[in-house]
Amino acid sequence: MYPIHATIKKLLDEEWFEEAMTRIAELGEKRDQSSVEFLIDILVESQNTLVRNEVAIALKDIGDNRAVCPLIEALSNAEMRKSRGTLLYAMEDMQYEAYIEIIVALIGDANLEVRLQSFLLFEKVADKLSEQQKMICKNVILQFKAVSANANEMLDEALDLLRN
Template identity: 45%
Template structure:
């Protein structure tokens, strides 16, 4: 299968066919599609396609995906569909972005809040005291008036 076929399918709006190919890429952990996946992750406004690409990138496991996943995560176009993007980060070293991730812990979306909390929990032992304090400060300032059990748990975890 030629790499440009995936780009063509996406450009032509044949999303279901593109997703079939993306799932094969994911299953085979085929790194030859890495750049195509990264470019389409950034470019697409289709939440379903974006989620499939994020999962494929996670399965492939190439660290090049981290910065792009974070960039897409914080982009306004992903408001309301960030849970899978956070989930996709699990297979990577995302500690350099822990402050960005912490900012999603008090989200009004349970999925987003929980996934961000889990990412923090996975790396808590690797964080310095200074990083923990910064995460705590982010949570306290961002979610001053928020009553959220996950947020409370995150603050306890950072103690």
């Protein structure tokens, strides 16, 4: 384990969250590829929303695609509900297209930040999706609109992107 990782782990164990988040941010700023797995472990294990958000931002700064799958899994974790907007934001410059159906479903989320981030991710790749992915996304959106009180104009815009 790298010394900085041991320091962060100790700070988290002792609940010195602000100092730990400062060190986590430094890993992101340095774009430290060797810290990706360490950060993913914190993302999965931490119960602190602010720490998880800082980890997601550090992973975004590093930009390593190894983080995509854990970020997607975190979106499905009920304990990470308050971090969804940040988790989506973290994937902005990564290759998340394989999980687009999960992201598209969040365009109908009750939280505005989550809706916006998921729509922005979808909009960024809509023209690059396979026909099968487009069909799946369209079905996800239509099903959501049919059963949800949270239907919004972004869902209609997403459908428009699929028609082009």
